[in-house]
Every structure is written in C-alpha cells, then in structure tokens.
Amino acid sequence: MAQTLEALLKAGASKRLPSEPVLFNLSLEADRSEVAALLEQYKIQQVVDDYTEQLTELYQIEHPSDVYAPTFATAVAEHVTTLEKEAPLWSRGRWAYFPWMATIVHILEEAPFQKVRTARNRNLITAEEQQKFYEAVVGVAGLSVGNSVALAIVLQGGAKHIRLADHDALALSNTNRVRAGVADLGLPKVEVSARQIYLLNPYATVELFPEGLNPGNISDFFSGPPKLDIVIDEVDNLAVKYLIREQAKQRRLAVVMAADNGDNAVVDVERYDQNPDLPFFQGRLGAVTYDELRSLDKFGIGKMITKHVGPENVTERMQESLLEMGKTIVSWPQLGGAALLNGAAVAYAVRKIITGQPLEDNRALISLDEKLIPTYNSKEEIEKRARVAATFRNIFGL
Secondary structure, eight states: OHHHHHHHHHHHHTOOOOSSOEEEOTTSHHHHHHHHHHHHTTOOOEEEOOHHHHHHHHHHHHOGGGTTSTTHHHHHHHHHHHHHHHSOGGGSSEEEEETTTTEEEEEOOHHHHHHHHTGGGTTTSOHHHHHHHHHOEEEEEOSSHHHHHHHHHHHTTOOSEEEEEOOOBOOGGGGGTSSOOGGGTTSBHHHHHHHHHHHHOTTOEEEEETTOOOTTTHHHHHHSSSOOSEEEEOOSOHHHHHHHHHHHHHHTOEEEEEEEETTEEEEEEEETTTOTTOOGGGGTTOSOOHHHHHTOOHHHHHHHHHHHHOTTTSOHHHHHHHTTBTTTBSSOOOOHHHHHHHHHHHHHHHHHHHTTOOOOSSEEEEOHHHHHOTTTTSHHHHHHHHHHHHHHHHHTTO
C-alpha cells in the first residue's frame, strides 16, 4: 500500500496543468460541446456564475443618475428579463475555464468586463488614461518584487498585454514576499504570476520567458511582437540589468526599477524615452561595462548594489544583514510589506509614464521609517545614521 501510494504521489507531482485560461462562447455549438465534455470528465469541478450581478453592475455604471431612484431595482430587473428573452443568460458573455483550478467562471464580454472591473477607478484614473494604461505592452523582468509590480498594474486595469521573465521556480523561502501559497511551490515564477494575472483579467495576454533574460533572448523580450512600451527591471543580476538598459536606450523606452530596503523602497526612473543619452543607472555605478558586471564576485556585487542604492540610504539593519551574508544568513533579507510597497510605487510610475503625466525622472525614496518612527529626524538619529553610513562606505571602499 505504501509503495502504491508513493507511486501515485510521484505521478501526481509530475503532472503540470496549463497556466492559461480557455474562453468559451456558449452561443456556439462547438464550445457547448467542449464544455459539456469537460464537465463529464470531471475536469470542471466548480462553476462560478454571478453573471446577473455583473449585468446589474454594468447597468448601474451606464445609468449612474438613476441608481438612487426608487424605481431603479425594477428597471434593472426588467432589463435583465429582456436580455434573457432574447437569449438565455447562460449562453451570453463568456465562460473562462481555469484548468489548474478545475473551475469555470461566467463573465461579461471583454469591453463591458473591463468597464465594470475598472468602474471604481473613475475619476482617479480618467477613461482616456484607463484605455492607454490597458493597451500598454508592459515587460516585467524579475518576479520577486516584480510579482507585486505586475499584480498592482493589472489590479488597476493596466497592461492587457504583459511579458514576464524569470528563471526561478517558487521556493518556500520566497513566500515571505511573493503573493503565492504552498500549492504553487515548485511552479515557475512566471507561471505563478501569470495565473494570478489571468484570475484578475481572463482576457489578458501573458507571454512567459521562463529562462529569464539573457543575451540570446532579450531582444525578443523587447521587440515581441508587439514591442514593449515600458520595462520594469526587478532582476538581481547586475549584468542583465545592464542589458536591459542597452535595449531600453536603443528603443527609447523608460525603465522603472524599485529595490526594497528594509521596510522601505528605493524607486529609480530612467527616462531613455526622453533622453537616450542618459547614463546607465543615472551614472551611480560609474562607467561600468557588461563584462565587468558579469565577472563580479559576491563581495563585488554587494559593493555595486551598495554604491547604487547609496550607503546613506541603506537602513542600519540592512547594512548589518549584508555583512552577515555567507556567515549567518544565506542572502540579503527582504520583507513582504516592502515588496508590496515597491509594487504600488512602480505601478504608479508606470501608469504616469504611459499616460504622459509628470513624474520624478531620477529617484524617489519611500520611507515608512521616516514617516512612522517618531525619533527618525531627531539630531541624534541623523548623526547615528551618518556614522553607520560612513562605516559601511569604508567597508566597501566607496
């Protein structure tokens, strides 16, 4: 029995279900037959249908001045009844089948779906801005912080077409900062993120680069088709960061990058779309080359990262932690709250760039410590941070 169970578990673990939904139009005979077959084979084990509520919300959005009238509920009911007389509700809209969840969901067609899903964005995001944001082709390289970035963008109704690159699979130690659970362990991070995006917007087009970015595929990542409108850099590899900027400069695209720093965020914006002569990394790393960055050892990488962020900006606990890498800890520490903070900040920057609004074109420090620790700006704390930064700068010879 134990051997049989072990074999069954191994066989089950080796199976991987698709990470892309299938959209069905049940007004078509072929689609009805396919869905019926999925139900008969128990490949659909959950049916979600609140289509009437979606129709109600759509009617509210299209008749906002009538919402608070005493006759509104009757008007909605009559509207739904009229639609059902024309064609059964179950045959309307689309049904999104998520094979990895064995679930099928009844949703509106794409245009009304997007209208309802983003209705509460108005007028914080105007209709014109929302359309530009939705139509943008966005590339996200690196899916630790990048997972939060991608989800924040799609959550706000942006980037119907999104391209994801990461070579890692989800590990248990990632789940302190990647919005995923134990059921996703071992799944490539690109698929984890794609599944989450599709659950927000089944109409999305998500392209995956599960090998990450490298000299052989980075041109395809940028050029598509369709070509990127903006790129988010959240990779750890400094040499790949250099390649991203080479492509962005060549194609005149903005690069947005965010680094977590304890509980805080360091957001960098490089507007190669406005100034293709801008020095890489805003010149903070000096005149480095791809080969130099590729050949760095662990200490050299730490030095370059510190140089880029700036010793004066690295929190004291982060500085202490970086010096313990390879001694008492395996890698630099990262927190889930900081990943979410970075995700929100980068999504904000991407939306502003895509919609042509003013935006800081260099660096922004988003510090919860500064805003929430009462003594942060006291003379004693400022002097202490200066001493710690000076020590850290000396350690790395900066």
